[in-house]
Amino acid sequence: MKNKSEHPIITVVGCGMMGSAITWPAAYNGCKIRFVGSPLDGEIIAHARATGEHLTLKRPIPAGTEYYTVDQLEEALEGADLSICGVSSFGLDWYLDYVIPRLPDGVPVLSISKGMIHLGEGKMISYPEKMEEVAAACGKKNIDFCAVGGPCTSYELADLDPSCVTFCGRKIELLREIRDLFEAPYYHVSLSTDVRGVECAVALKNAYALGVSLAIGMSYKREGREFEHYNSQAALFGQAVREMRILLNLCGGHPDNIELGAGDLYVTVFGGRTRKIGTLLGTGMSFKDAMEALKGVTLESIAIAGRTVEAAKSLESLGVIKADDLPLLYHIGRLLDNETGIDVPWKKFEKEIY
Amino acid sequence: MKNKSEHPIITVVGCGMMGSAITWPAAYNGCKIRFVGSPLDGEIIAHARATGEHLTLKRPIPAGTEYYTVDQLEEALEGADLSICGVSSFGLDWYLDYVIPRLPDGVPVLSISKGMIHLGEGKMISYPEKMEEVAAACGKKNIDFCAVGGPCTSYELADLDPSCVTFCGRKIELLREIRDLFEAPYYHVSLSTDVRGVECAVALKNAYALGVSLAIGMSYKREGREFEHYNSQAALFGQAVREMRILLNLCGGHPDNIELGAGDLYVTVFGGRTRKIGTLLGTGMSFKDAMEALKGVTLESIAIAGRTVEAAKSLESLGVIKADDLPLLYHIGRLLDNETGIDVPWKKFEKEIY
Known part of the structure; x- marks a missing residue:
């Protein structure tokens, strides 16, 4: 300077x-x-x-x-x-x-x-x-x-x-x-x-924090009260880390940035607005109704999730990835497009590592 | 079968x-x-x-x-x-x-x-x-x-x-x-x-969940009530993911296993006993006093943390790693050995990535 x-x-x-x-x-x-x-x-x-x-x-x-x-x-x-x-x-x-x-x-x-x-x-x-x-x-x-x-x-x-x-x-x-x-x-x-890597890691956490929060709403719904289960949150957290690593690689970022991304995902799950929309969607509310319920709140995570889904779909059409590589992101995308209610594709998270 | x-x-x-x-x-x-x-x-x-x-x-x-x-x-x-x-x-x-x-x-x-x-x-x-x-x-x-x-x-x-x-x-x-x-x-x-990789990732989370929980106790102490801050938890979470990736590599496990490790770390931070001991240590209590307070509780995480610190010190003596590669694990080790009270080595978490 x-x-x-x-x-x-x-x-x-x-x-x-x-x-x-x-x-x-x-x-x-x-x-x-x-x-x-x-x-x-x-x-x-x-x-x-x-x-x-x-x-x-x-x-x-x-x-x-x-x-x-x-x-x-x-x-x-x-x-x-x-x-x-x-x-x-x-x-x-x-x-x-x-x-x-x-x-x-x-x-x-x-x-x-x-x-x-x-x-x-x-x-x-x-x-x-x-x-x-x-x-x-x-x-x-x-x-x-x-x-x-x-x-x-x-x-x-x-x-x-x-x-x-x-x-x-x-x-x-x-x-x-x-x-x-x-x-x-x-x-x-x-x-x-590594500007690209850092920005990619921290941007993605917005979309995925919404994804992890879905389990909070699912738990509230099942219990009929504000009671949290953590196995399902952790399952979504692990899947989020998996998909963030894939996207980080596609952006050309250094793999170490997942450390930032994971910490950032953690804090954002507890961070207020993103958690709120994810929780509402998790209870089965449509995106339209959830946005109505949170009227007036600016949701950066929604904008970022939408943009990331759009980029992923472009990559899919180019043959670089398959839709099943990013099942959580795609589900978030369908939720935000009002195409579906909550229906986590658990089976698609299963993998075999040799 | x-x-x-x-x-x-x-x-x-x-x-x-x-x-x-x-x-x-x-x-x-x-x-x-x-x-x-x-x-x-x-x-x-x-x-x-x-x-x-x-x-x-x-x-x-x-x-x-x-x-x-x-x-x-x-x-x-x-x-x-x-x-x-x-x-x-x-x-x-x-x-x-x-x-x-x-x-x-x-x-x-x-x-x-x-x-x-x-x-x-x-x-x-x-x-x-x-x-x-x-x-x-x-x-x-x-x-x-x-x-x-x-x-x-x-x-x-x-x-x-x-x-x-x-x-x-x-x-x-x-x-x-x-x-x-x-x-x-x-x-x-x-x-x-990849048996080694899976087991290494999930074993390590025990030690590191204790590490993340330290921030809960620090927050309680500062606020004088059971109030949680998340920036500090997330900072420890990110550092934990960093050190788990290093240890996973040293064990010969596949890097993808960090996805399991991160999910497992997440659930364990909310998992009861490990969180309790980490929280007590975070408030400034000595390990001896914390174990006294939790009398009768078996703490697998303590055994695993101790064993991991021991292995890391062996690797350090062989010149494979430096103590500063794993500052959070080493701090956990010192806490468990009653060598120190809570004093998170934040400065050592700072890094420069080119």
Whole structure:
């Protein structure tokens, strides 16, 4: 990073829960934090200005944080040592169209938005790769796009629960500099230059956490009360790990990334919204009814699952995989398309290993 | 299997929770089940005879099950198509010394006892391999020892929660025949001829489930109440998967077995006794005090963790691995040796992947 001062300036664009929480350890380390609300974050910024509290995280924001609205984006980016892309998957298009052309060249970006984009014919690329493309098309050739993976929910990070994450990007030296800004006694950062692998592993966990949660709903349904069985959850968890390893390989990621993926899957099964939709589907509710029941909740996992199913089907049509290679993902796909109610293809999970 | 009748006879030696529960699906399929109590199972057999209920599973035993005491072992094995080794790790020596010499030659064994034995110098073999050796030494060269791996707790199996397990053994044809006895709408069986890999994966999960549970205790301690955080659990889960992959490789097992190991780790974190000891250690209690608090509880995970640490240290002394390759396992080892209280080596979990 150029011009790194004693108190580096970090500008977050998109101040949802994770975009905000990740600044806690940086503030702890003495960084100066600037929040820029996306067009969807107006209330969060107004509430923060008035109370010093984060509206959706429901926790006090570290003292010294400065607040900007979207029309003040350029001002907020002025002099920044690092910017953070803090939007969710649903804000990605806005970030690509509106923010990237306004980013100062030469200032690296750390993205908390995680995911893969299906380019057709089964080819998937990661968000940082996409950002890089868009920036290059704007003539900004000196922005390094890095990203955060690994099991970390925002509210627990804000509560200082010990977390282990991975920063990925093309340049290990830069990643080390960025790590120095965030590394804290409760925030542990591994590094990886395998951007595709890290992003693929952590994106997939969204779809599969929904898959594991199906067993929770099945158990509730059978017991007639909120009682969990774990054999069936574990069976789906094992199958999820199996299919994630297959997809990771298809994306060209390093096999070690399954360690991230498994940890991330674990935390997401306990993570709120994805668990809720999976549980409702597991009780036998249709996807349509489940979405109705969870009205107003943004479900990134649904978007990611849909995109992954679409990519898998492309690969199937190209003969690269067979539908039976990914029976859990395909079942999730059929659930989300309202083609079926819960009917886990247990028999298809059986295999023979020689 | 020779002489397989329409209602094959399965004799279980050792009628603890899992040895018994695995007969539920076989009874469902029309097999005739014989329970033989080990010297530790006297009360279980007496209670079953008197009430038809399993004393420790606390569930009714399928009708038609016959009960034998240990002095009736030969009678119970007479005409059996398959026998099950139903003892835990703690009963293994008794099984090797007393039962194996009395097994009818030519009748295969399916073992629910899972684990690895450290032969010194870091070399580990699986229980079925050890049983094979002992049987050969008794002149019984035609007993095939197969084993069960995969995420499955006994009480949930007895409750018919959908479960996916793996039977492993040297002969795929025999495994298919055994699968036919057990496969049920709620009990799904994969097969593997990679005995070492399956057994290694499922044995390791005992030690690592204790490791993941440490975060539960840490969270309770910090919050002053039974409140769980998941970032830290997921961080330990990811590190556990990492170390299990390393150990699986060192044992010579197929890398795919991590799928079993991860599922098994998941179910064991929710599995009762191992979670309890890990949680107590996580609150800062010494191992000595934690064992005192859980008096009378047999903890297979402790025995397995100790054995795995011992094997790892042998490998370290041979220069095959470094202590820092397995920081979580080594911390578990120090906790169990009363050398330290909880002090998770988070920094050592950090890595750089190129």
